[in-house]
Amino acid sequence: MKLTEVKHPLVQHKIGLLRAADISTRQFRQLAAELGSLLTYEATKDLPTEQLTIQSWNGPCDVQQIQGKKVTVVPILRAGLGMLDGVLDLIPSARISVVGIYRDEETLQPVPYFQKLAADLDQRLAIVVDPMLATGGSMIATIDLLKQHGCQQIKALVLVAAPEGIKALGEAHPDIELYTAAVDQGLNEQGYILPGLGDAGDKLFGTK
């Protein structure tokens, strides 16, 4: 699996702000969306472009455009929704495939509860977004689902990744690409990432 920890100063700065204990719901939402954009910028660096000639103010001009690659963004409910707007800011015409999965607090196993996928997944690049890659169970289950529906090109964007989740994801899906703003130390006994962000879903939705 190709792993990219994005070291851009803006990414490093914003992920640092996100870790503050006293961060407001509003600030957390804004930073998660901004980081969604910055990770999208990095993850789309290799999208193929083609040249075409347009009429500019000064006559014909050669320009580049992205080849007709279809994209679906896949937010994993709930917390993935916090990154969705940031991705759509850069890829406004992307289709959205929603996957609802929560992690059982006792077993840490992923529990699927909703799915509504875009059509033609076999022809689309899927960009899966979820702020947290902890054990990796939720991401692995989402990618299993996308592959079952024919998806062949998958990039996952997360804000914080634990080494345990990176290892599990790489073993389950070595063909995907993972982009993260931070690789953290590891998981605590409850399966939370340290230093991590705490419960990203609760922080985004103000439910704690």
Ligand SMILES: O=P(O)(O)OC[C@H]1O[C@H](OP(=O)(O)OP(=O)(O)O)[C@H](O)[C@@H]1O
């Ligand atoms: O890598 P894992 O061990 O599977 O853990 C990560 C998952 O846990 C969190 O979701 P949560 O279950 O809290 O649901 P929520 O987004 O609705 O809060 C997070 O947003 C990931 O989806």
Ligand SMILES: O=c1cc[nH]c(=O)[nH]1
């Ligand atoms: O640290 C973690 C792990 C799973 N889910 C979260 O929201 N945070």
Ligand SMILES: [Mg+2]
């Ligand atoms: Mg949660």
